Amino acid sequence: MKMTSERIALDKIYKRRDRYEIPDWQREEVWNKAKKQKLIDSVLRGWKLPKFYFLLTNDSPKEYDVLDGQQRLSAIWEFFDGELKLTAESAAEFGAASYEGLPDDVSDAFDDYEINFDVIEDAEEEDQKEFFQRLQEGLPLTSSEKLNSIHSKLRDYCSKLAKHKFFLETTSVSGKRYAYFDICAKVMVLEIEGLDCGTRFDDIREVFLQQAGFSGNSAVAKQVRKSLDLLHKELPNPDKHLRNRTIVQAIITFCCHLQRVGLKSQQNKILAKFIDHFLAELSKQVELGQAATDHDYVAFQRTVNANVKSGPKTRNDILLRKLFKYDPSFYSEVPQSNSLSKSLDEQISRLAESVRQLIYEVNNIYSGHHGKDLFKPTNKTIKALTSELSKPTKGMDDYKAFIENLYFIFRESIGTRLEGNLPPSFVNVNDLRTLNEHDVDHGKQNKAAKKKKELAAVFEQFSGEKSPSAVDPTKFVIIQANILSALELDMRKLAKADFDG
Template identity: 50%
Template sequence: MTPNKRAIDKVYKRRDRYEIPDWQRVEVWDTAKKQKLIDTILRGWKLPKFYLLKTGRDEYEVVDGQQRINAIIDFFGNELALSEESTTKFGGPLYKDLDPNISDAFDDYEIEFDEIEDASDSEIKEFFQRLQEGLPLTSSEKLNSVHSKLRDYVRELSKHNFFKNKVYVADTRYAHFDIVSKVATLEIEDISTGLRYDDLRAVFEANSHFSSASSAGKRLKSGLDMMDVIFQEKSPLLKNRTIVQSFSTLIIRLAATGKAKGHEGTIKAFFGEFMRGLAEQMELGQKATDADFIGFQKTISANVRSGAGTRQAILFRKLFEYSPVFATFFDASVIKESGISSQVAELGENMSDYISRLNAVYSAKHGDDLFKATNKTTQAQLNVRKPVDDLNSYTGFIDELYFLFRESIGQRLVDNIPRAFSDVNVLRTDLQHDIDHGDAGKVRAKRKKTSEVFKKYSSQTSPHALAPEMFPVVQVGLMRAINFDLEQLLKNAP
């Protein structure tokens, strides 16, 4: 073991690198206990040592200190308030309310931990047992003793080539068995099923005569087969148990549609982009802005019952935004289940914030606003926050965007029009039937252009042929593209 120290703000920013394993003994601290821990840190008093098992480069499994780390994360995230006594002493109930000197000291507080390396399964188990008196076996070790044909099938799948040669998670203490147990439980029951030991055991016992030839058995095998194709080699994307479970559950749903074959490269690219975005947001700490990534990571750290469902909805949303063609694989219920429409209001609020900030920067230099400030501009910003669900509401949505990002800016960005702004113009031209005039060759070129732009956001070539459930996918994709361009304008502003 190697002794080490780390400032807790770095632990928070890199919380996606600390895996919280599922123990049979899952004590959950009450609020008072969490408050006392935070008070201890704020006073600068020493905490008991943490024990971390090194699983990769700067990757750890928390052997001892799970509840303490969760309390620290909750306080950093402004989800845990101080006690009345601590609030009086430190000037505010939440992290964001603390005096800068106090919050800086909190950020810099160092926890001491011993880093465990190169330990065998038996050595780790012995250490666990000595560290905490009477500590039972892990849930996966317990599950492995259940007499059930589902248990037998899960053990078989845990030796699948995907796990043997593609997954970075070391198969210590039945780690691969643990992952497949959860994937199988979600597939046999439903996405809202709990994944603690008691939940998993109940499913194993209820399926003591499970058949690998059942529909669930076939879906599990097909999903892992597809994961094996998606990942051609061992991937660092697959170094966290919950990530592997979440990706596998998503792919099982995709494989079951019978339409995903041939899209493996796109899916692999999506997974890479998703993990890059997640890591980037976690690194931002308090400055993180993507609610989906924040929520996704929270379910990993907190291990809540609804976690798997939350993660799947987020993955569906991000996948549909990344490549709308995947939304066409499913019926309307799955698109609704993804909650993609719920993103519209948040994206609209972010859009208004960017516009306000850009106006402030632009007017400071030029003396007037970049986006003309009128009642119509204000109303347009409110209107784009309404979800669209048919051609009529989509047409109104595009009209509002056209006013905001074409008419209200006039010629002020004529030499540097962002791509998403141009896309809005093309989409509106199509709706206004302004492409059918002039030279036949130019008309064909315009039609091709409008088809390409619309396909980018919908996977279809025309809004007139789009299924109603796909309009929210188009709306969210276009709003996110606009917000990205607004952010770039703000970053590049002098």
Template identity: 45%
Template sequence: MEMRSEKRSLDKIYARRGRYEIPDWQRGKVWDKKLQQNLIDSILRGWKLPKFYFVKKSNDSDQYEVVDGQQRLQAIWRFFGNELEIPMDSPTQMGGKLYKELPTAIADKFDDFEIEYDVITGAIESDLKEFFQRLQLGLPLTSSERLNAIHSELRDFALDVSKHSFFKSKCQVEDYRHSHLDIAAKACAIEIKGITTGLRFDDLKLIFENNSTFSRKSAVAKRITSTLAFLDKSFPAPSPALHNRTIVQSIFTLAATLVSAGKAVGHETVFSSFAEAFTEELSKQVELGVKATDRDYLEFQKTINANIKSGPEARQRILTKKLLTKNPELASAFGATAIAKTTPKADVLAKAEQIAELIEQINTKSQSATGKDLFKPTNKTLKAQRSLGVLISDVAEYEKLIDNLYFLLWEGPGERLGESPPSSFIDVNTLRTEIRHDVDHGKGNKVAVKRRKHADVFKRLSGAASPQGLNPDQFAIFHLKILSEIENDLRAMLHASPSLTPTHLAAQPANASAQVPQQKEGVPPIDTPVGE
């Protein structure tokens, strides 16, 4: 066992909080509010804190287990997250304030405060026990170590699950102190009792005892076994997505939903690509902190750090939403109730508001560079923009949404859009052409190409070949996905260049008008600008 001492500022610890895992045997010890506030007050006074101890989970990983200091970290994270205020009796004159309310100089002082910690590497269990006994801290049994002592057929089954090649060869969580059994036990508990079940030791102990005669021939056992096989095939090699116990459990539960619905086979690559993209974006968004562009990831990380009972359900909701937004063809695996939970009206409204904000920022940038707005504000485009957040549920509402997007993204910019419109803008034009123009007019081969192009775009965005094939919940998925893609493209336009103008805001080439959809018969002309 080796140890090295390091220092790191609080803002960097917080930005990388996804790398610090709180072991289950630490989670039961929660400071009351006063103790947490006193810690924050001590930091603001510049008082030195006791040393933290982190165990590095493997030599080639930046993941750590917090073996001493979890209560202090939780208090620090709560303060950064504006969930904990400074004590009223603090002599710092900041009593009652949240982090976001601090003057810049005080916030910087808090951010820059350094904690001292020791990183332990190459440790075996006996070394750690002796070390912490000498510190008079002790090293309590983990939940999985205690579960391993229970006589139950479910315990035997979970232990076998933890030895599956998926855990041994693909999972990057080191099997330290029965970590794999911890994941397997929680995954089994959810499959038996449902996503809302508690996952603390007492909850798991009761489930193990109540299933002392658990059958390996049961439907649950077969589903778990099939899920393991699916995951083992989905991840042909060790994956960075499988680096954290809670995340592995969440990915397992999501996969089990696909397996249960008969939608898993043939989607192995899709699933692993999604999991890896999700965890990569999770790390990115968490490190962005207050500048994060997607709050879902911060909520996901919060459930990992806080270990609240509703955590598994919240993570499943977020994972399902992200999976269906990326791969809407899998919607039928989840059912109307699950989809309704993953795509609430608030999500669509938030996307619409973000689009409006980005358009305003792009126009400000365009005004600085060219003296003109890129997205010309007209009565029609402003009305269209205001309606984007109204969740759709049928074909008529779908057609109205596409009309509004067309008015906003094509009629608003007109020829100023340039030669290379974003792909989501082109998708909107393709979808509106199908709705408002006679695509059957013309030569047979061209008609077929138009039909195929529309079907391809719509299927990518919704999972079905046409709007007539969607149910109300699938319309919600389509709505969220197309707004998400437009938001991403607008964000890319805004940040496309370090100069004042991204490509789309540059001087237009002579043939730019050829790239903008031409007005067709029956299509209203570009509206008159507001105020003109």
């Protein structure tokens, strides 16, 4: 066993947080809020933290199991994410309760604060146990090791499933300490009990005992195996993005969900491309750290780093929303549950609020250069921004009103102030309004036909259909979410633009 001492700045480890796996036995204990606040206060004061211990599990890129220090890392990541606030006393001393609100010199010092850690390499199981006997009175049994001793046919099936080629050939997860069994156990429990079921040791143990007579020929068993077959066939072997146990569980569960609602065989390759796209974008957004531009990916990664009961459902909802954005045609294939509808409504509300805040931010920047707002406030734009933007569209009339409000905000209110430099989504809004107004029927027939085709292509990128009249009324809400997502992204870019020209 080899050990080397290293140091790393907090902002750097935060941007690489997807490379640090939390072993399941580390997830059982959860610090309370006061303990987390005390840790952040110590860091802000520059006080030295106890050493962290990481086990190297992959060399390119370097990935680790967190053997000691998980709760400290979780608190640090929560503070970066805005999930953890300082006490009133600490906030008064350091200038704000949240990371985002800290004065630049304080947040810079927090970013640059370095933790000391030892990296353990080439460690055999016995070496690890001996090390932990000296560090903290013995290496705890993983939940998977404890579950593996339970007499249950569900346990037997999970053991059998863990030998599937998908784990060894497709994922980049190490199979040590029953890691594949752990993934299978969680997938099976979620499929049997539903996404609201907990996945801690006690939760899984109870289901194992209840399912002592589980049949490997049951519908659930066949469905999970079918999903593993699909993923092994369609995804790259190996897939460099499938290196985290929780993410692997999420992808299998997601695939099971789509199989259950009738995924067609001709959609398998599209699904595989989406999964690859999603995981690549997730990695990119995590690397951006505080500069991340997509709330959904940040929220997804947050559930990976923290073992909360709502995690599986949150991850599945995010995957569904991203699939609908990637290929809107899938929306018609998936039955719309109350929870999914609520999730979409919440996403629209969040996107609308984000766009509102970004307009305010961009106006402040633009007026500092030009002495006037970029988005000119009018009665129409004020009404659209204050209430209409976040109202979920439930049919054609709502959709037309939504596009009209966007036109007031992103075309009419800015006039010619961005002439020649309009963001793509602003141009799209104008095109979508033109399509709604059928304002292309005049002029030469061949030019009108060409214009109609171009407008149909714009609508299709948000909806998967060529015309609003061909859309199922229930689908307009996902179209609304897709348009708002595009506007939010362009607004974030605009907030960083140089308005001196």
